[in-house]
Amino acid sequence: MASAGAQASPVLPRGRPAGVGALARRERRLAYRMLLPTFCIVLGIVLLPLVANFWISFKAVELGDLRPARPMFNEQLRPRPQAANEVVTLRYRVRNSSRKEALENLTFTDSIPAGLVLTVLPDGCRLEAPVLTCALGNLAGGERRDMVLPVTVQQTFLDSGVRVRRSKPQAQFETRNVLTSPEFTVANFRKVFSAQEFWSVLRVTLYYTIFGTLGALLLGLFAAQILHTAFRGRAVLRGLFLFPYVAPVIAVAFAWVLLLDAGPGGTFNAMLQQLGATDQPVNFLGRKYIDISIFGWQVQFPMALSTVIAFESWRYFPLSFLFILARMQSLPADMYEAAEMDGATPLQQFWYLSLPQLLGILSVLFLLRFIWTFNKFDDIFLLTGGAAGTRTLTVDVYEQAFAVSNLGAGAAVAVVVFALLLGFALLFFTFSPQDDD
Amino acid sequence: MRIGAVTWLALLCGAVWGGLWMLLTGLLLMLVSGLSIAPPVGMAALAGAGAAGVLIATPAQARGRRCLFVLTVVLPLMLATVTGFQPFGLPLAHRAEMQLPALLAWAGLCIAALHLCLDGFTAGRARRYLIEALLLRLLKGLALVLFSVFVALPFYVMVMTSLKSQQSLLANPLDFSIDFSRDFTVLFRSYIELFTEFHFGTFLANSAIVSVSTVLVTLAFAVPGAYAVARLRFPGRAFLSRSILLIYMVPAIVLVIPLYAVFSQLGLRNSLIGLMVVYPATTIPVALHMLQGYFRGLPAELEEAGLMDGLTRAQVIAKITLPLALPALATVSLYVFMIAWNEFLFAFMFLDDLDIFTLSRGVVSLNSSEVPRQHLMAGSVVATLPVLVVFLWFEKYLVSGLTAGSVKG
Numbered sequence: 120m121a122s123a124g125a126q127a128s129p130v131l132p133r134g135r136p137a138g139v140g141a142l143a144r145r146e147r148r149l150a151y152r153m154l155l156p157t158f159c160i161v162l163g164i165v166l167l168p169l170v171a172n173f174w175i176s177f178k179a180v181e182l183g184d185l186r187p188a189r190p191m192f193n194e195q196l197r198p199r200p201q202a203a204n205e206v207v208t209l210r211y212r213v214r215n216s217s218r219k220e221a222l223e224n225l226t227f228t229d230s231i232p233a234g235l236v237l238t239v240l241p242d243g244c245r246l247e248a249p250v251l252t253c254a255l256g257n258l259a260g261g262e263r264r265d266m267v268l269p270v271t272v273q274q275t276f277l278d279s280g281v282r283v284r285r286s287k288p289q290a291q292f293e294t295r296n297v298l299t300s301p302e303f304t305v306a307n308f309r310k311v312f313s314a315q316e317f318w319s320v321l322r323v324t325l326y327y328t329i330f331g332t333l334g335a336l337l338l339g340l341f342a343a344q345i346l347h348t349a350f351r352g353r354a355v356l357r358g359l360f361l362f363p364y365v366a367p368v369i370a371v372a373f374a375w376v377l378l379l380d381a382g383p384g385g386t387f388n389a390m391l392q393q394l395g396a397t398d399q400p401v402n403f404l405g406r407k408y409i410d411i412s413i414f415g416w417q418v419q420f421p422m423a424l425s426t427v428i429a430f431e432s433w434r435y436f437p438l439s440f441l442f443i444l445a446r447m448q449s450l451p452a453d454m455y456e457a458a459e460m461d462g463a464t465p466l467q468q469f470w471y472l473s474l475p476q477l478l479g480i481l482s483v484l485f486l487l488r489f490i491w492t493f494n495k496f497d498d499i500f501l502l503t504g505g506a507a508g509t510r511t512l513t514v515d516v517y518e519q520a521f522a523v524s525n526l527g528a529g530a531a532v533a534v535v536v537f538a539l540l541l542g543f544a545l546l547f548f549t550f551s552p553q554d555d556d
Numbered sequence: 557m558r559i560g561a562v563t564w565l566a567l568l569c570g571a572v573w574g575g576l577w578m579l580l581t582g583l584l585l586m587l588v589s590g591l592s593i594a595p596p597v598g599m600a601a602l603a604g605a606g607a608a609g610v611l612i613a614t615p616a617q618a619r620g621r622r623c624l625f626v627l628t629v630v631l632p633l634m635l636a637t638v639t640g641f642q643p644f645g646l647p648l649a650h651r652a653e654m655q656l657p658a659l660l661a662w663a664g665l666c667i668a669a670l671h672l673c674l675d676g677f678t679a680g681r682a683r684r685y686l687i688e689a690l691l692l693r694l695l696k697g698l699a700l701v702l703f704s705v706f707v708a709l710p711f712y713v714m715v716m717t718s719l720k721s722q723q724s725l726l727a728n729p730l731d732f733s734i735d736f737s738r739d740f741t742v743l744f745r746s747y748i749e750l751f752t753e754f755h756f757g758t759f760l761a762n763s764a765i766v767s768v769s770t771v772l773v774t775l776a777f778a779v780p781g782a783y784a785v786a787r788l789r790f791p792g793r794a795f796l797s798r799s800i801l802l803i804y805m806v807p808a809i810v811l812v813i814p815l816y817a818v819f820s821q822l823g824l825r826n827s828l829i830g831l832m833v834v835y836p837a838t839t840i841p842v843a844l845h846m847l848q849g850y851f852r853g854l855p856a857e858l859e860e861a862g863l864m865d866g867l868t869r870a871q872v873i874a875k876i877t878l879p880l881a882l883p884a885l886a887t888v889s890l891y892v893f894m895i896a897w898n899e900f901l902f903a904f905m906f907l908d909d910l911d912i913f914t915l916s917r918g919v920v921s922l923n924s925s926e927v928p929r930q931h932l933m934a935g936s937v938v939a940t941l942p943v944l945v946v947f948l949w950f951e952k953y954l955v956s957g958l959t960a961g962s963v964k965g
Contacts, residue, residue, distance in 0.1 A: 143789065149869060150788035153780035154796075157840055160777060164815070164837030165803055171814035185820045298817060345700050356700075358951055360707055365947045367898040369919045370936035374714040377929055384722075384929070386713055389729040390583060393594070433706070464688040494807035497900045501920075513809045520813050521905075533810040544805055 169537070176530035177303040182521065188217030188294045190225060190258065196283050200272040209235070209270045209283060213255060214263040222258040222292045229288040234276025238269055258292075307531035311519075316510070324493065324511040326421075327428060331495075332488045334432030336481065339439025344469075346440075347447050357444075364437035372501035375430055379403040407508040423507035427499055431492060439484050446480045447473065486547040493540060512536050563679045565690050566612035566670075567605045572694065573669045574604015576701065577662050582644055585658040587716070590731030594645030596635075603635040604666050611670055612679050619675075624667055631663040669697055718746050718934035725929065746934035754931070756938055758911055759918035763897060763939075766831050766914055770896035771889050773836040774843050778888070781840070782847035783873055787856065797848060803841040808901050816905055826908045834902050839892045846891075850884035851877065887953045890946065897943050915939040 193212040200207050211229075215222050231237065231249045240246060243254040244266075253266055311317055342360055346353055363371060378387050381402035388400040401409070403426040408419040450473070458468050496513040499505060505514035512532060520529020575597045582595030607627055614623060635643050636659075642648065643659050673693045677686065716732040717725065724731065734743070741748060750756040784790070785797050815834065819825040824833070854877065862872045878885065903917040913921065919935040 146788050147790040150784040150790040150793075153784040153788075156777045157781040157844060160833075160837045160840060161803055164834055165806055165811065168811045168814035168818070169806065171818065172810055175813060175817065180817075185817055187821070298821075341699055342703060345696055345703065356704065358948060359704065361947070361951075362711060362944065363707060365894060365943060366711075366940045367916060367919075367936075367943065368900055369916050370714065370940040371710060373919070373923065373932055373936050374710040377717060377933065378710055378713045384726045384729045386717075386729045390586075393586065393592070393730060394579075395594070462685065464685045465692050466688050490805055494805075494809070496807070496809045501900075513807065516809045516813070526813055526817065530813050533813060536807060537810050540805065540807065544802060 172530050172533050172537070175298070175526060176307055176534045177305065178297060178527050179302075179304050179306060180297050180526040180530075182524035182526055184219075184297045184526075186216065187296050188215055188220040188222055188260070190214065190222055190227070190290045190292060191216050192227070192288045192290070194229070194284050194288065196270075200277065203272060203274040203277060205272050206238070206269055207272060209237075209268045211253070211266040211268075211288065212263060213258065213266070215258045215261055217294075218261045220260055220294050220297075222294050225255040225258055225290060225292040226252060227255070227288040227290040228252045230286045232276060232279070232281045232283060232286070234273040234279060234281075235283075236271040236273060238271055241266065241268065244268070304527075307525075307527040308534075310528055311531045311535065319508075320510050320512060320515050323424060323508060324513075326424060327431070327499070327509075327511050328489060328493045330428045331431035331435075331492045332485060334428055335435040335488055335492075336439050336485055338432050338436035339441075339443055339484075340477075340481070342436060342440040343443040343447055346444060360440060361437045363434045368434070368497045369501060371434060372430070372498060376404065376502060379426065381405060404503050405507050421508060423503055423509050427502055427509050430502060431495070431498060434498065435488065435492075439488065442480055442484055443477060446477055450476055486543070490540065490543050490547065493543065494536075512539075560679065560682065561687055562677050562682050562690065563609075563612055565687065565694075566608045566674055566677065566679070569673045569690075569694050570605040570608025570611075570666075570670060571601040572604075572698065573666050573673075574607070575601035576698065577604075577665045577669070580701070580705065581658050581662040581665070585644065585654060586730050587712075587732040589651060589654040590728060590733040591644075591646065591651060591654065596639050596643070596645060599639050600635060600662070603631060603638060604670070606634060607631050607666060608670050608674070611667075611674055612677065616676065616678055619671065624671060628660070628663045628667045631666060632659045635659070635663075673697060714933050714936055714940075718930050718937050719743055720930055721745075722928040722930060746928075746930045747938070750931060750934055750938065754918070754922070754935075755910060755913070756915075756918060756935065759913050759915045760938065760942075762828060762912060763915040764942075766828055766835065767893050767896040769832050770835040770839065771892045773832065774839045774892045775885065775889065777836060777840050778843035778847055779873070779878070779885075782844045782851055783877065785844070786848040786851035787859070797845075800841045801845050804838075804845075808838065812901060812905055815902075819906065825906050826912070827906075828912050830906050831899075831902060831914070834906075835896045835899060839895055843888045843892060846888050847881070847884055850881055854880050883953065886950065890950050890953055893946065894943055 191214045193214075195210050195212070197208055197210055209231075211227070213225070213227075229251050231246075231251050233249065237246055237251070241253075243256070245252055251268075255264060255266065258264060346357055346360070377385070379385065381388055381400045381404075385400060387403075388397075391397045392400065402422070404423050406422045407424075409422045411418045411420045454472060455468060458472055463471070494513065495511075496517065499509050499511055499514050500517065503509045505511070505518060510518070513536060516529050516532045516536065518529075519532055520526050578595045578597050578600030582593050585591065586593045607630075610627065611619065611623075632643065636648065639645075643662075644655055646655075648655055648659075673690065677690060713732075716734070719734055720732065736743075785793060785800075816825065819830050824830040858876050858880070859872050862876050863869075867875065898916070899914075900916045900920075903914045904920060907913055907917045910921075915935075916939065919932070919939050922932045922935045
């Protein structure tokens with residue numbers, strides 16, 4: 120029937136109107152104009168670098184390659200002219216700044232000051248007074264070359280007091296820039312994946328991420344339970360509990376490093392020894408494993424990694440604490456009153472009433488914190504520098520790119536980081552509630 | 557009187573509080589006075605249990621001020637007796653002006669904690685409800701105390717170390733006693749040296765410039781963007797409002813290599829301008845997200861009325877939307893300020909010259925064996941103080957903002 124109806128009135132357009140009204144078009148244009156600045160800066164600083172990172176990961180780039188090859192000029196009049204009509208030499212000394220890359224088809228132009236007369240021009244040079252143009256050909260990596268021109272000095276030059284250096288030579292040349300050349304290699308990825316330590320780095324990253332996230336979440340849950348009921352001084356404590364999160368990471372990381380120092384002057388170790396908890400100072404951030412015996416079982420306890428995880432939990436529990444506290448305070452009080460009437464004990468109330476209500480925020484927090492902990496670089500870098508079995512993927516990016524100076528390998532690790540992250544983000548978006556506020 | 561579960565629990569409470577407060581007051585006394593203390597935790601637990609036994613045996617209505625006061629006086633005597641008049645592991649007469657107040661503080665804290673725990677309970681058997689309630693009170697109290705110590709200890713050490721000297725720290729790392737009789741310039745020597753010899757004045761100014769300009773740029777970009785997403789209809793709007801936060805999940809470490817490469821070639825790397833470009837790019841998405849959520853909550857009718865009366869969109873935003881959204885603007889500004897002030901990675905990677913260091917970068921430069929550690933801690937305090945002051949001043953805004961829609965990590 121529907122199709123018959125449509126055939127009966129062929130003149131009327133079906134479905135949505137084909138065009139958009141002028142008003143709607145204007146609104147649309149306005150919206151795009153307002154979003155344009157945001158779009159540009161995000162494109163320039165986030166999206167393009169992301170693509171560039173992929174590009175670099177397929178290139179053999181080292182830190183030193185970032186300074187492209189260019190000619191360095193040194194211009195001198197030798198010997199210093201004393202009298203008019205003296206013949207001296209004008210020397211251009213050209214050096215290739217790069218040790219590896221050649222400069223090709225190098226030409227330079229320079230303007231010759233008035234009062235200097237060039238008598239003989241070497242091959243490749245021509246003079247269109249006052250501009251001198253010289254072609255130098257190719258200059259290999261690290262090569263230097265002299266161009267010597269005999270000049271006659273006139274009185275006008277001596278009177279003017281002009282130095283030859285005042286006009287800087289302008290160079291034209293071609294050089295290969297590793298960053299933009301169309302040569303690709305998978306050597307970076309091969310290097311990353313074949314390295315022995317890669318899998319241990321991956322394992323450490325997962326431990327750090329999972330336990331750091333759980334630690335921060337559980338501490339936040341506890342803190343929220345403590346501060347849920349009102350008492351005098353609660354506001355002060357709530358402010359205090361947020362300190363670790365608000366303070367700059369450098370400040371708190373160095374405070375922990377000094378606090379846990381195993382050498383002389385380490386406060387925490389001195390405390391432990393004073394209380395008789397240990398005889399030897401514990402190197403919290405420097406020891407990979409310490410042996411612990413539990414009922415005769417020898418266990419290797421990953422000391423530095425645990426300390427770093429403890430720091431992570433300490434620094435980020437305030438965030439989950441705030442979210443959980445806000446959720447708990449929005450729970451209806453009459454629910455608990457009813458449970459009280461029915462004789463539910465406090466633990467039962469927590470287990471059967473509070474926890475199910477908090478499950479939503481807890482899972483969202485878990486996924487968010489998981490991604491953020493996975494992304495974290497500063498904390499471990501400042502605490503241990505990735506030593507003693509605490510090297511995570513993000514620290515590895517830095518180590519490869521800037522400590523070993525292999526930008527390509529660093530970018531390859533960064534690609535691995537991003538790929539894993541994409542997986543986690545997809546997970547997060549499938550699990551997150553689909554409300555739009 | 558029957559001895560039941562409540563009594564046993566009360567004794568447990570007493571032992572736990574007695575021991576814990578002894579540990580903490582002992583440590584505090586050690587840090588404040590520099591005395592070498594071995595807190596007798598076991599004996600203190602015993603004394604605490606004794607006090608709890610007395611308290612629980614006292615009928616609830618008799619536990620008035622006088623009863624608590626008497627207990628507070630008797631408890632230290634008990635402890636002193638069982639430890640042979642060495643309540644902190646050394647003769648009481650030695651530095652008594654320090655030990656006696658600490659002992660009284662221990663007793664007062666024990667009795668106060670016990671009173672709070674046992675309030676409303678009397679000896680005898682009880683239902684599961686009461687037992688759980690008592691246990692939870694104990695656990696909550698314990699957690700409260702331990703949490704506070706756990707959170708505050710690094711900050712305490714930070715501040716105290718900055719006021720000491722390297723030699724005295726190495727000699728006794730537990731001695732944080734401050735001699736207030738010394739001259740002001742001696743006490744704050746590290747700070748004075750930081751500002752006179754280590755250019756911290758410049759760093760402070762650089763940090764302030766970068767943070768404030770990041771806030772301004774972020775607002776200038778995010779306000780129109782958020783308004784468009786919240787109010788205007790255009791294709792891709794739903795996608796945008798959902799995916800803008802994804803940008804915020806991109807780790808900085810992935811961006812640092814390409815940005816380092818490109819900024820090096822552009823000459824932007826070793827400059828504050830470079831930071832002022834990078835920081836807003838990382839904060840705009842979250843600012844936009846927070847603001848558009850707030851804009852949506854504002855009544856659209858007001859703006860429509862403005863449009864009817866002949867205002868342009870820009871005028872509507874400036875005269876109607878923004879004044880209504882002031883709390884959200886404050887939240888976003890504070891939040892962005894905090895991120896920019898605390899940022900470490902890009903400052904560390906980009907800045908080479910001393911005169912353009914931000915505080916983050918400047919404090920890292922203090923982390924060498926040639927610089928004494930009180931300077932490092934003084935630098936940390938200088939970096940922390942402004943952001944903490946701003947935070948405490950505007951805590952209300954920041955807390956609501958953090959929970960309203962942000963996800964910073």
